[in-house]
Amino acid sequence: MASPAIQRSPMASSASSPLQRPSTFKDRATPAAPTSAASPTLTPPSSATPFSSPLDSFASDPIFSAFLSPDFDSARFSSAALSSGSAASRAEKLQDGIRLLEKQLRSEVLSRHADLLSQLSSIRDADSSLSAIRSAVSTLQSSVRRVRSEIADPHRQIRAKTLQLSNLHHSTHLLQFTIRVLRLSKKFRDVMVVADSEPEKLDLAKAAQFHCDILSICNENDLAGIAVIDDELKWVFEAGKKLRSEGMRVLEKGLEGLNQAEVGAGLQVFYNLGELRATVDGLINKYKNQGVKSVSVTLDMKAISASSGGGLGPGGIQRSGTPQIGGGAKAKEALWQRMSTCMDRLHSIMVAVWHLQRVLSKKRDPFTHVLLLDEVMQEGDAMLTDRVWEALVKAFASQMKSAFTASSFVKEIFTVGYPKLYSMIENLLERISRDTDVKGVIPAITLEGKDQLVTAIEIFQTAFLTLCLGRLSDLVNNVFPVSSRGSVPSKEHISRIVSRIQEEIEAVQPNGRLTLLVLREITKVLLLLAQRAEYQISTGPEARQITGPATAAQLKNFALCQHLQEIHTRISAMMTGLPPIASDVLSPSLGTIYGVACDSVTSLFKDMLDRLEACILQIHEQNFGVLGMDSAMDNNASPYMEELQKCILHFRSEFLSRLLPSSANARSTGVENICTRLARSMASRVLVFFIRHASLVRPLSESGKLRMARDMAELELAVGQNLFPVEQLGAPYRALRAFRPIIFLETSQLGASPLLQDLPPSVILHHLYSRGPKELQSPMERNRLTPLQYSRWLDSQGEDQIWKGIKATLDDYAVTVRARGDKEFSPVYPLMLQLGSSLSERSVSLKP
Numbered sequence: 043m044a045s046p047a048i049q050r051s052p053m054a055s056s057a058s059s060p061l062q063r064p065s066t067f068k069d070r071a072t073p074a075a076p077t078s079a080a081s082p083t084l085t086p087p088s089s090a091t092p093f094s095s096p097l098d099s100f101a102s103d104p105i106f107s108a109f110l111s112p113d114f115d116s117a118r119f120s121s122a123a124l125s126s127g128s129a130a131s132r133a134e135k136l137q138d139g140i141r142l143l144e145k146q147l148r149s150e151v152l153s154r155h156a157d158l159l160s161q162l163s164s165i166r167d168a169d170s171s172l173s174a175i176r177s178a179v180s181t182l183q184s185s186v187r188r189v190r191s192e193i194a195d196p197h198r199q200i201r202a203k204t205l206q207l208s209n210l211h212h213s214t215h216l217l218q219f220t221i222r223v224l225r226l227s228k229k230f231r232d233v234m235v236v237a238d239s240e241p242e243k244l245d246l247a248k249a250a251q252f253h254c255d256i257l258s259i260c261n262e263n264d265l266a267g268i269a270v271i272d273d274e275l276k277w278v279f280e281a282g283k284k285l286r287s288e289g290m291r292v293l294e295k296g297l298e299g300l301n302q303a304e305v306g307a308g309l310q311v312f313y314n315l316g317e318l319r320a321t322v323d324g325l326i327n328k329y330k331n332q333g334v335k336s337v338s339v340t341l342d343m344k345a346i347s348a349s350s351g352g353g354l355g356p357g358g359i360q361r362s363g364t365p366q367i368g369g370g371a372k373a374k375e376a377l378w379q380r381m382s383t384c385m386d387r388l389h390s391i392m393v394a395v396w397h398l399q400r401v402l403s404k405k406r407d408p409f410t411h412v413l414l415l416d417e418v419m420q421e422g423d424a425m426l427t428d429r430v431w432e433a434l435v436k437a438f439a440s441q442m443k444s445a446f447t448a449s450s451f452v453k454e455i456f457t458v459g460y461p462k463l464y465s466m467i468e469n470l471l472e473r474i475s476r477d478t479d480v481k482g483v484i485p486a487i488t489l490e491g492k493d494q495l496v497t498a499i500e501i502f503q504t505a506f507l508t509l510c511l512g513r514l515s516d517l518v519n520n521v522f523p524v525s526s527r528g529s530v531p532s533k534e535h536i537s538r539i540v541s542r543i544q545e546e547i548e549a550v551q552p553n554g555r556l557t558l559l560v561l562r563e564i565t566k567v568l569l570l571l572a573q574r575a576e577y578q579i580s581t582g583p584e585a586r587q588i589t590g591p592a593t594a595a596q597l598k599n600f601a602l603c604q605h606l607q608e609i610h611t612r613i614s615a616m617m618t619g620l621p622p623i624a625s626d627v628l629s630p631s632l633g634t635i636y637g638v639a640c641d642s643v644t645s646l647f648k649d650m651l652d653r654l655e656a657c658i659l660q661i662h663e664q665n666f667g668v669l670g671m672d673s674a675m676d677n678n679a680s681p682y683m684e685e686l687q688k689c690i691l692h693f694r695s696e697f698l699s700r701l702l703p704s705s706a707n708a709r710s711t712g713v714e715n716i717c718t719r720l721a722r723s724m725a726s727r728v729l730v731f732f733i734r735h736a737s738l739v740r741p742l743s744e745s746g747k748l749r750m751a752r753d754m755a756e757l758e759l760a761v762g763q764n765l766f767p768v769e770q771l772g773a774p775y776r777a778l779r780a781f782r783p784i785i786f787l788e789t790s791q792l793g794a795s796p797l798l799q800d801l802p803p804s805v806i807l808h809h810l811y812s813r814g815p816k817e818l819q820s821p822m823e824r825n826r827l828t829p830l831q832y833s834r835w836l837d838s839q840g841e842d843q844i845w846k847g848i849k850a851t852l853d854d855y856a857v858t859v860r861a862r863g864d865k866e867f868s869p870v871y872p873l874m875l876q877l878g879s880s881l882s883e884r885s886v887s888l889k890p
Contacts, residue, residue, distance in 0.1 A: 666746030
C-alpha cells in the first residue's frame with residue numbers, strides 16, 4: 043500500500059519542494075544497497091566506494107539528477123517523460139529509485155536507533171514544559187485583561203483633564219501677555235501724548251523700546267486675532283511710522299551738524315526698534331547715490347553750457363561736448379565751479395559717513411552693553427567709509443574716462459589745467475584726512491583709497507605730461523634743429539628754454555608728487571638737449587689747434603660750452619627750492635649736460651696740457667750741472683721756461699679769455715665754471731709735472747740750483763697770472779714752495795726738515811739721486827727709459843710701487859759697493875733708505 047503513495051510523491055511535488063539530500067548523508071557513509079536486476083541503471087560505477095550514498099549515484103544519473111535541481115518542475119518532467127515514448131520504463135525506474143531510498147532510509151533509522159530514542163525523550167520533556175508555560179501565559183493574559191479594564195476609565199479622565207489644563211494654561215498665558223501688551227501700549231501712549239503737546243520732550247529711545255517690546259510680544263506669542271490686540275496694533279503701527287520719521291530727522295540732523303549726541307540718539311531709536319542694520323544700510327546707500335549723482339551732474343556738459351549763459355541753439359552742445367563759439371570761457375569757469383562744488387559735496391558725504399561710523403564704534407546700548415557697530419557689521423564686512431568711498435571712486439573714474447573720450451572741451455580743460463584738477467583732488471583728500479584725524483579712530487580714507495582717487499584722473503595726468511614734454515621738446519628742436527649742424531643758438535634761445543623749464547616747474551611746484559612727475563619729463567628734455575648739443579660740437583683738427591688764433595669751430599664749441607654751462611647752473615639753482623628728491627631725478631640729466639659741455643672744450647685743454655708738458659720735458663736737455671758764477675748771476679729764464687711762458691700766455695689770450703667767466707659773474711653764481719675747473723686742473727698738473735721732472739735733473743750744481751729756483755719762480759708767476767691763482771691750488775702749490783728750499787739744504791739736514799711733509803716721497807727720493815754717486819742709478823737710468831716714458835710709468839703707479847723701484851736701485855748700489863770692497867756707502871744711501879721706509883707710509887696725493 044505504501045508503494046503507490048511513494049510513486050505519486052515525486053509526481054505531485056511542486057517546484058518549491060525538490061528532492062533534497064538529507065544532511066546526515068554528508069556525515070556518515072552507509073553500505074551500498076544491493077542492486078536488483080530490474081534496475082541495472084542504478085548500479086554505482088565501478089570506481090565508487092562501498093560506503094557511497096545513493097544520492098551520489100542520483101547526482102550523476104541523467105534522470106534522477108533533475109530531482110536534485112532547485113528549480114525542478116514536476117509538470118515539465120512528466121511532459122518530457124511522456125513525449126520520450128518510454129514513460130512506462132521511466133516510471134519503473136522511478137519506482138526502483140523510491141525503493142532504494144526507502145531501503146536507505148530504513149538502514150539509517152536502524153543505525154541511529156539509540157540517538158532517535160534519546161531525542162524522543164527530549165521532545166516529551168519539552169512538550170511537558172510547553173504545557174506549563176501555556177498555562178502560565180493564559181493566567182498572565184487574564185490578569186492583563188483585568189488590569190486594562192480597571193485603568194482604561196481613569197486614563198480617559200486624566201487625558202481629558204490634561205487637555206483642559208493645557209487649554210487653561212495657554213489661555214492664562216495669552217491673557218498675561220495681552221495684559222502686558224495693553225500696559226506697554228498705555229505707557230507708549232503716554233509718551234506719545236507728551237510728544238504731541240511738547241515735542242521737544244519726546245523720549246524717542248524710550249518710545250522706540252515700547253514699540254519694539256509690544257511688537258515682539260505679539261509676534262512671539264501669536265497674539266494676532268485677539269480683538270483688543272488688533273485694535274491696539276493699528277495705533278502702534280501708526281505711532282511707529284512717526285517714531286521712524288522723527289528718529290531719522292534727528293539722525294540726519296546730527297550727521298549734518300556732526301553732533302555725536304544727536305547721531306547717538308537717532309541710532310539708539312532704530313536700535314530699540316530692531317531696525318538699526320537696515321537703517322544704516324539705507325543711509326549708506328543714500329550717501330552713495332548722492333555722491334554718484336553729484337559726480338554725474340558735475341560733468342554734464344549740457345548743464346554746464348546752460349549755466350554759463352552760452353545760449354545754445356537747437357543743436358545743443360557742438361562737436362562732442364564743445365560749447366558754441368564765444369561760450370568757452372564761461373563754460374570753462376562753470377566747469378571748474380562745478381568741480382569745486384563736487385569736491386565739497388564729496389567731502390561732506392565722507393565726513394558724515396565717517397562720523398556715523400565713529401558713533402557706531404563708540405556707542406553701546408545702555409541695558410545690554412552691545413556695541414552698535416557689531417549690530418551693523420559682521421566679521422569680514424568692509425567698513426562703512428570704505429563702501430561709500432569705493433562707490434564714489436568708481437563713479438568718479440567712470441565719469442572722468444567718459445569725459446576724456448566723449449568731450450574734447452573737458453579733455454582740453456582738464457589736460458591744460460591738470461595741476462588745478464590735481465590740487466582739487468589733493469585738497470579734498472587733505473581736508474577729509476584732516477577732518478577725520480582723531481586719535482584712536484580709524485580715518486575715513488586709507489592710503490590705498492587716496493591712491494584710487496588719484497588713479498581715477500591719471501588719464502588726464504598722462505595727457506598733461508605728454509603736453510608738457512611736447513612743449514619743451516618743440517622748443518629744443520627749434521633751438522637745436524637736426525638739419526642745421528653749424529648753427530649755434532643765441533643766449534636768448536637758451537634763456538627761453540631755461541625760462542620755459544622754470545615755468546613748468548613753478549606751475550606744479552605747490553604739489554610735490556606732480557612736481558616729481560614734471561621733473562621726470564624735464565629730464566627727458568635735458569637729455570634731448572644734450573644729444574642735440576653734442577651733435578653740434580666740432581671735433582676736427584680746427585677744433586683742437588692751439589698754436590694759432592681761435593678758429594670758428596673752436597668759437598662755436600666755446601659758445602656751446604657756455605650755453606650748456608648756463609643751463610646747468612640755472613637749473614641747479616632751481617633745485618635749491620625743491621624737495622631733496624628733485625636732485626635725485628634731475629642729477630643724471632644735468633650730469634649729461636655737464637659732460638657734453640666738458641666734451642666741447644676738454645680736447646682743447648688736453649692738447650694744451652700735452653704742449654705744456656712737452657715744454658717741461660725740455661728741462662732734461664738743459665745743463666744744470668755747470669759750475670761758475672756766470673750762470674748763477676744770469677737772471678734770464680731757461681729756454682724751456684720761456685717757451686712754456688709763451689704757450690701759457692697764448693692760451694690765456696686766445697682761449698681762456700673767451701672761456702673763463704668774469705670775476706663778478708663767478709661770485710654771483712657761486713658755482714665753479716667748467717673751464718675754471720679745467721684751468722685749475724691744468725695748473726695743478728703743470729706744477730706737479732714740473733716738480734717731478736725737476737727732481738729727476740742730474741747732476742745739479744749750486745749754480746744749477748739757482749737757475750732752477752729762478753725757473754720755479756717764473757713758473758709760479760706764469761701759472762698764477764694766466765691759468766689759475768696758485769694760492770688756491772692747495773697741495774701742488776705747497777709742494778712747489780717746499781721744493782725750492784729743499785734743493786738748497788745740505789744732505790744731512792734733509793732728514794729732519796719739516797718741508798718733507800709737503801712733498802711726495804718719490805720727489806724727495808728722486809732728488810737725492812742728484813746728490814749721490816754715478817753708481818747709484820735712478821730707476822729711469824737703470825731701466826734705460828726716456829723722461830717721458832718714466833713719467834708715464836710714474837702716473838700709473840702709486841708711491842708704494844715707486845718705492846719698490848727705487849729700493850731695487852739702492853740694492854744694486856749696495857751690491858756694487860760690496861763687490862768693490864768699499865767699506866762705506868755714500869751718505870745719500872742710508873738717508874734714502876730711512877726716508878723711503880718712513881715716507882712711503884704716508885703718501886700725499888698731488889694729482890689734480
